[in-house]
Amino acid sequence: MxxxxxxxxxxxxxxxxxxxxxxxxxxxxxxxxxxxxxxxxxxxxxxxxxxxxxxxxxxxxxxxxxxxxxxxxxxxxxxxxxxxxxxxxxxxxxxxxxxxxxxxxxxxxxxxxxxxxxxxxFNAPGEISLMTDKLACQRHLAAHGVPIPDLLGPVESYGHLQSLLRQHDLDRVYLKPRYGSSASGVVAYRRNKTGCQQATTSANLSRVDGQTRLFNVKHMTRYETQYDIAALVDALAAQELYAEAWLNKPRCGDSHYDLRVVTLAGQPAHRVARIGQHMMTNLHLDNRRGDAAGLLSEADLAALEATSAQAARAFPASHVTGYDLVVRLGQAHVLEANAFGDLLPGLLWQGADTYAAQLTHV
Known part of the structure; x- marks a missing residue:
């Protein structure tokens, strides 16, 4: 039976x-x-x-x-x-x-x-909680030797962000809600030596009766005034926010990409490139899929598989997990682990989609 x-x-x-x-x-x-x-x-x-x-x-x-x-x-x-x-x-x-x-x-x-x-x-509740706390998860991966972008730590406010940038001598960072998902509230922040700055995000600022509210939308918005950027960062920081160093993504024509890998029983299986012209390449943001094997060199593919397997070992009680990675020049860094990272309709690995494969490998 x-x-x-x-x-x-x-x-x-x-x-x-x-x-x-x-x-x-x-x-x-x-x-x-x-x-x-x-x-x-x-x-x-x-x-x-x-x-x-x-x-x-x-x-x-x-x-x-x-x-x-x-x-x-x-x-x-x-x-x-x-x-x-x-x-x-x-x-x-x-x-x-x-x-x-x-x-x-x-x-x-x-x-x-x-x-x-x-x-x-399938996935132990404790490990699901850990993967849902994005900052704790990245620290957990780093403690297990998994390459990740450099972490700057929690961001308490816009003013604190500026202090962190001076402290680390950086002009570009990613700001990520600690408990967000699917790029909701993620901000690609840049500034230059003249003081000009911009923040690109799917979080839309709304001001009604003096109250600032944030809404996740399916298109990128670019904010360029200190007034808007400070309001954005402060609103996200009030819900817990952290910063990590900017990691350049490899290019594909006029776009760039990262990769999603699904691991089953600790081994890399389904993988797909997520290609787009904006900093956030999540597929639900109208970015497109690409063939990972067609974009990666032999060294890149080896790094992808070794790093995703190494990340999966950090979560031994999770049968099916997703990892977002940047792979370039034979090195892979994990941007995020996702306990619910198997929602990739139609993506096949050895003839099976993510759901059929996890049932046959359990």
């Missing part, structure tokens, strides 16, 4: 549809879905869902705005701060409070799963 699969997920999400399609392709029974919002309201539902031997996979809660808001509310309570209203669509709001709620949920899952040994977990 095939092993059943249970997903903690959002039933109507693209991830669930792709997993169910993969199971149908492999002639496996459909996965059972436990909705995030239902589990958050009734944790005992997990014991019911996992009462028989099965595989268990945690998908991201962000596919369901209601689940996101429940985690945000829980985080505000844990941090003893006033509750916030539900974020508007795409709004970057209290990401640090959301992460506090998410971490507590992962800790609860860890405790529950310890009592349910019949469930084989």
């Amino acid at each position: 095939p092993t059943p699969l249970t997903l903690l997920a959002t039933a109507c999400s693209k991830r669930v549809r792709l997993m169910q399609a993969a199971r149908m392709q492999l002639r496996l029974p459909p996965a059972q879905v436990l909705e995030w919002r239902d589990w958050l309201a009734q944790p005992a539902l997990l014991e019911e869902a996992l009462r028989q031997p099965c595989l268990f996979k945690i998908e991201p809660p962000g596919d369901d705005p209601a689940a996101h808001f429940l985690l945000l509310q829980a985080g505000c309570r844990l941090q003893d701060r006033p509750p916030v209203a539900a974020p508007a669509h795409g709004e970057l709001l209290a990401m640090d409070a959301w992460f506090a709620g998410f971490t507590a949920a992962m800790a609860s899952l860890t405790a529950q799963l310890a009592e349910l040994p019949q469930a084989r977990v």
Whole structure:
């Protein structure tokens, strides 16, 4: 009998549809879905869902705005701060409070799963939490010898950013929300010797009644005045922000690219180049896919595979992970680890997409 699969997920999400399609392709029974919002309201539902031997996979809660808001509310309570209203669509709001709620949920899952040994977990909740804390994750990778861009550390404000730039003698950095995902709120910051500066980001500034709000949008915006850039950095820093040194990406014609690699059971599998004309090359930002093998030299390909495997060893309890890398001149640096990095529809490795492959390699 095939092993059943249970997903903690959002039933109507693209991830669930792709997993169910993969199971149908492999002639496996459909996965059972436990909705995030239902589990958050009734944790005992997990014991019911996992009462028989099965595989268990945690998908991201962000596919369901209601689940996101429940985690945000829980985080505000844990941090003893006033509750916030539900974020508007795409709004970057209290990401640090959301992460506090998410971490507590992962800790609860860890405790529950310890009592349910019949469930084989795809990615351990503790490692999912670590990968979701982008700064802690990069420090964790560095501690395991994985090459990463140089870290400047937390950024407390626009003024603090300027101090860090002077301290490290830098004029270009990437600013990243500590708990963001999919490039939301990431800022490519540059300045020159004359004092001109620019910040390129998918975070759109909105000012209403004297209040600054940030919205993640699918196009890049370039800010060039100190007034706007300071407002942007201060708004992101209030939700926890960090800086890392600028790492040049290799070029492909008039564009540049980085690479996403999915590892399965610790080994590099699916890989794709993400090509675009802006600094952020995430595919959902209307950038295009490219054939990684066609862009990489033999030395680059070897570096890609060795570094992604090295990164995967830093997360031994995670079966399927995604890594974003810059590879050039035979060297690879990991920009980010992603516990939910397998959403790459149609990308094949040895004839299987990411969902079919993870089911056959589990």
